[in-house]
Amino acid sequence: MNPSPDLDVTALTRYYDHHRQDPALDNISVTVAGGTTLAVLGPSGCGKSTLLRLLAGIEAPDEGRITLGDRDLSRTGWALDPDRRDVNMVFQSYALWPHLRVRDIIAYGLRHGRHRTSAAARDSRVEELVALLHLEGLEDRRPAELSGGQQQRVAIARALATRPSLLLFDEPLSNLDVQLRTLMRAELAHLLAGLDTTAVYVTHDVHEALALADQLLVLHSGRVVQHGAPAEVFAAPVSPWVAEMAGFSSSLAPTDVQPMSGGHARAIVASGALVGPHRMAEPGTADLVLVHPDAVRVHEDHLPLDGRLPALVSACVFEGRGYRILAEIPGAGMLTVLNRTPVSPGRKIGLEIASDGVLIFTSAA
Numbered sequence: 001m002n003p004s005p006d007l008d009v010t011a012l013t014r015y016y017d018h019h020r021q022d023p024a025l026d027n028i029s030v031t032v033a034g035g036t037t038l039a040v041l042g043p044s045g046c047g048k049s050t051l052l053r054l055l056a057g058i059e060a061p062d063e064g065r066i067t068l069g070d071r072d073l074s075r076t077g078w079a080l081d082p083d084r085r086d087v088n089m090v091f092q093s094y095a096l097w098p099h100l101r102v103r104d105i106i107a108y109g110l111r112h113g114r115h116r117t118s119a120a121a122r123d124s125r126v127e128e129l130v131a132l133l134h135l136e137g138l139e140d141r142r143p144a145e146l147s148g149g150q151q152q153r154v155a156i157a158r159a160l161a162t163r164p165s166l167l168l169f170d171e172p173l174s175n176l177d178v179q180l181r182t183l184m185r186a187e188l189a190h191l192l193a194g195l196d197t198t199a200v201y202v203t204h205d206v207h208e209a210l211a212l213a214d215q216l217l218v219l220h221s222g223r224v225v226q227h228g229a230p231a232e233v234f235a236a237p238v239s240p241w242v243a244e245m246a247g248f249s250s251s252l253a254p255t256d257v258q259p260m261s262g263g264h265a266r267a268i269v270a271s272g273a274l275v276g277p278h279r280m281a282e283p284g285t286a287d288l289v290l291v292h293p294d295a296v297r298v299h300e301d302h303l304p305l306d307g308r309l310p311a312l313v314s315a316c317v318f319e320g321r322g323y324r325i326l327a328e329i330p331g332a333g334m335l336t337v338l339n340r341t342p343v344s345p346g347r348k349i350g351l352e353i354a355s356d357g358v359l360i361f362t363s364a365a
């Protein structure tokens with residue numbers, strides 16, 4: 001069997017309506033090693049679907065190049081026909097033919113076009129995929145007779161049937177309810193890890209990206225904000241958006257930020273000060289201190305000290321394993337902290353914040 005080819009995306013740019021000032025994708029370069037999964041994460045409008053359309057060959061790039069192994073898939077102004085790319089896609093909407101039975105949907109690509117095979121080879125491939133995707137007993141049903149999760153499994157089986165060189169996933173789990181989504185996420189991660197197929201998985205769900213990805217590519221406004229192994233990206237987020245995804249869920253407004261040596265800064269927040277890694281945010285944005293709830297400890301005294309902020313408890317909610325406390329830092333914002341014991345609303349407390357749970361963003365010049 002051929003080893004899975006690497007996917008190379010080089011300086012890919014796409015403008016819509018000749019909006020050259022504001023491209024939907026702006027000079028994106030990334031290599032996905034054969035057999036690995038790249039998750040593309042980003043907020044709505046960041047260019048995720050545009051990247052998928054370019055990889056699928058539905059659109060041609062305005063600049064740049066896509067290669068799969070030694071084959072050119074797209075170049076400036078040109079895209080190899082989607083049917084000739086050896087690239088299959090799994091859609092958010094499943095996109096199953098309503099009148100066909102499961103076995104015929106899975107076999108579709110093996111009945112038509114370049115991947116047409118003998119009936120015996122087709123039946124054996126369908127049987128293999130039915131077992132792999134746990135669809136036993138459902139082979140003769142039509143899509144309307146399946147649950148959402150089963151429909152999505154059929155869509156994945158159909159995409160795998162022709163053994164594509166590249167698999168694309170367009171938010172495939174977002175139409176499922178939370179419980180099923182969690183289950184399918186784990187199943188899909190297991191499946192992809194065992195497949196040795198190169199895959200690009202677009203999502204705005206950080207848990208999916210973490211479960212499935214060998215690499216994360218974070219996009220914002222068509223540009224790459226951060227790229228690396230999931231653990232690397234989460235350990236050192238470079239933008240407020242990535243930091244919030246990584247769990248830095250509280251945001252405070254500092255009155256002053258002083259850069260320190262070693263890439264750190266000291267931020268004055270209300271009557272206290274916090275120290276943490278210093279990052280540049282986009283020009284024109286307000287200075288921001290982001291705090292991870294795991295790094296915060298509650299103290300009964302509320303004297304302002306370095307790394308400790310006086311706060312006023314505004315709410316305390318029982319969450320099974322502990323209490324989520326919402327504390328107001330006067331003039332700076334609200335901070336969330338998880339505590340083992342309850343603290344009454346209206347009480348003054350001191351919050352000790354470890355510097356590894358702090359990120360300080362100031363606007364780039």
Ligand SMILES: Nc1ncnc2c1ncn2[C@@H]1O[C@H](COP(=O)(O)OP(=O)(O)OP(=O)(O)O)[C@@H](O)[C@H]1O
Pocket residue numbers: 016017023024042043044045046047048049050051204
């Ligand atoms: N056919 C089109 N014509 C003009 N502009 C488009 C077209 N498709 C996308 N855009 C613009 O390109 C940018 C990127 O869109 P894209 O659909 O790739 O984002 P996305 O990250 O997939 O968003 P979502 O998560 O909401 O699907 C957006 O500003 C969007 O408005």
